[in-house]
Amino acid sequence: MQVRSGIPVSPGVVVGPTLVLGSENFRIPRKFVSRDVVESEMVRFHNALDKVCQDIEDHEILVGEQLGSQYAAIFSAHLQMARDPRMVGQVEDAIRNQSNSPEYAVSRTLRKFAEQMQNLGNQYLAERALDIFDLEKRLLRELLGESREELSNLTEPVVILAHDLTPGETAMLNTDYVLGFATEVGGHTSHTAILAGALEIPAVVGLGRCLAGVSGGETVILDGDHGQVVIDPDEATMERFRTSQARNIRVSERLATLETLESETLDGQRVQIFGNIEFPQEVEQCVKRGADGVGLYRTEFLYLGGNKEPTESDHYEAYKQVLSTCGDRPVVIRTLDIGADKVPARIRDRFAESQNPMLGLRSIRLSLQSTPLFKVQLRAILRAAVHGNVRIMFPLVSSLLEFRQAKMILMDVMEDLEDENIEFARDIPIGMMVEVPSAVMLIEEFAREVDFFSIGTNDLIQYTLACDRSDPSVANLYRSGDPSILRMIQAVLKAGEQYGKPVTVCGQMSSDPRFVPLLLGLGLRQISATPHSIPRLKEVVRNISIPEAERIATHACSLDLARDVEHYLLGELGRLCPDLVV
Amino acid sequence: MSDEPVRRQVTLANPNGLHLSPISALVKEAMNHEAELLISFDGNIANAKSTMELMLLGATCGAVLSVEATGVDAEVAAEAAVRLLSEP
Known part of the structure; x- marks a missing residue:
């Protein structure tokens, strides 16, 4: 039995035979012969x-x-x-x-x-x-x-153990057969990790070197809740797995019944829960789980995989599909957020060899430097917007100038469409992601100019704590519960309230039920999270009152260590919703 | 007489330790003898006909290795091993 720990990036626990992918992706078809x-x-x-x-x-x-x-x-x-x-x-x-x-x-x-x-x-x-x-x-x-079998030719369920999976490979995984995956490298916020969440299969990344001794075919327990991988589990471990699996199934079945119920606190406060999506088809998961809309529609998938740059009509069709499924529920489309770990091979040459890609040309910076690329997307959004309730959001805004420039380009595109007599929607709310500390420092100035904020905790934590979570030697410094992060969220919520601008929290922090009482207590009334976590979040909302959430937030904010904050929040969650503590 | 193992000690002289090329020479030599030839270092024993086992000894320059040969040509085999291992 070999137990390895990594970073949990997509929840759930599965057991199955391993399929080991080296660089050549050999697959051992069977372990035993007669x-x-x-x-x-x-x-x-x-x-x-x-x-x-x-x-x-x-x-x-x-x-x-x-x-x-x-x-x-x-x-x-x-x-x-x-x-x-x-x-x-x-x-x-x-x-x-x-x-x-x-x-x-x-x-x-x-x-x-x-x-x-x-x-x-x-x-x-x-x-x-x-x-x-x-x-x-x-x-x-x-x-x-x-x-020799390829990933696309699977015929039996497997758990994939790989050195690394590219976002392209991850997106292509056939979830009929791939029960889950674990990789030796990678961090919490890598694109591969986000895709795992989108595919709704358990995943663990950043295991460190461990594949040398694994040949494929061994039984493995993949625990995407705790970030554990157990290769060749002994009988006692298997027994524990079966017990917790039975409990998980019971809890999920009960949570599934919440789908049609209101997301409302015990004292009647409505809390909107939106879904984060990556692929257009995921919107159905959101609707099915009773989401109030899409709080974060990542549009990068259009640029990943494939050999050509997406055309305006590629964008348009994808957006239209999401909007028609959502009806009048709002859909927040985030403009192109590529760069750093998400650079598609095709346009990689635009990224000079950077020592520090997370601080380099990415996201809104790339859009502002490649206006034609940016305009194609904006045109498609504006045109698709007639089919539903669209909001546009710019990512990684770090100065007022960037926000103004992006908005100006949007106005240009509107004028073009007007001149060309093409139908488009005009009064679209324009917001920004708050994920750079400078934006938090200037939040009041931003609040005067934007229509809404969405706090992207993944990058905000990484930039605030100056810590790359994909680097195992410092990954432990990346903490959602860090008091500095709490204060930042508090500042944004305060400015939002003062200027009447709605604030959402997206990012992995908001998919974690532990943080819901804290966020509600700080004044958050809109959450955006991965679709499969929606029932869990709703469970917390329905079991707490606002005064109770405020009490929890006040206490959490009085603690001075991330560890203490997270420990306290876990305890409170256990008290409010014991079923959610896994 | 051939039942009695021939034992020798030798200090590894190759500056790079017991790496692929001295191992290769030793394996080639061992294959030419009928005797079973064992090299031990630091509590681990390797069959001199096994590249992998010799590598796993992890012996570095200056390591004191024990050579043990059993079989008809044990004497010659042991001497040849000592000669190869003491070559710089």
Whole structure:
């Protein structure tokens, strides 16, 4: 049994066989073979081994002729590795005595050697582990031949363990078969993490190196609530999993009944809950769960994947789909927020090699520097707006000038549409994301110019605490409950109230039920969260009164450590809604 | 007489430690002998015919290695191993 901890990015707990994705995405189709084919499987292994050795010998001769014998020597070492009696013996033993498939036996044996080598604490030998991985790949390629399976060809449920998944790969995951995934790298706010939430499958990222010893096919428990991955769980662990799974199902079934009920506090205060969406089809999840609209429609998916820049009509069709499904409920469309971790390959050359991409050309800055790109999107939004209740939101605004410039470009686009006699909606509320500390410092000035605010906690926390959560060495500094963050939210809510401008909190903080009493107590009346968390948030709203929330907020704001704040809020949640404490 | 293992000690002279190329030479040598040849270091034992086991010894320059050979040509095998391991 191997237990690894990472960052939970999408809730839920699943169990299933692992599918390990290295850079080559080999998939071990099965772990065991039946006893009666052991001999033929053994022959298959030796044939593959012979073929691989032959290839290495051919290389050795070729390289010797072309480059000289000193280079060829490396291949003779590789050949010795492939013929290593100890390795071959272990593989044979796994096939013969444990009925392992040759693929599984090869992968497991070689990965064990590689893992041991990486753990010796000797840099040179750690790098030799790569030679072993290479040998593993060669053998698997022989064994699997043409039957090497791709992610898109899954036929059975699996839990994916990968070094990394690109946003494109994540978006393509077939959720009929992919139960969940975990990656060695990545942080809480990476695009891959956000996509996992959108796909509504449990996910954990930032596990650190752990795949060396895993060959695929092992049973794994993936706990997206706590960020834990248990490979080869023992019976006691499995039993705990079954118990908590049964409870989770019970709770979800009960929460599902809240979908049609009002989101109202015990003392009758209405609290609007919106959904954050990424893909147009997710809007159905929002409506089904009784959302009051879409509080954050991320439009980046249009730019990711695909080989061409989205056209105005690509934008328009996507927006129209969302708006028609939402009816008269508001939809907040956030303009292009790419850059940093979300740069599509196609336009990567616009991003000069930056030492510090999070502080570089991204989001509204990119839009303001690439006006034609920005205008295409704005035209589409304005045109689509006739089909529903649209609000436009600019991301990452860090100065008043940026907001004014963005608004000016929007006015330009309106004039163009007017001149061209194209139908569009005029009186669209224009708001901004509050996710840079400078915007909080100038919140009153902004409040005079915007129609609404939405606090993007992910970036706000990262910029305020100067901490990159995808960097495991400082990830523990990223805390939603940090008193500095609480004060920032408080300041924005106060300015919103004073100037009569609505404030929403989006970002992962608002999807976490623990923070709901605090946010309500600080005066928040609009929450925007991932669709699947809506019933949980509603459960909190329906079990608290405003005076009680205010009491909780006052106490939370008197604490001076993030740890104490989060601990206190968890305790309060347990008291209000014991079912939600997982 | 061939039942009695031949034991030797040798200080690893290769400045890069027991890395791929001395291992390769040692494995090649061991394959030419019938004797079972074991190299041990720091409580770990490696069969001199196994590249992986030799690598896993993690022996660095200056390490004192024990060589143990059993079999008909044990004497020759052990001497050859000592010679290779003491080459800088």
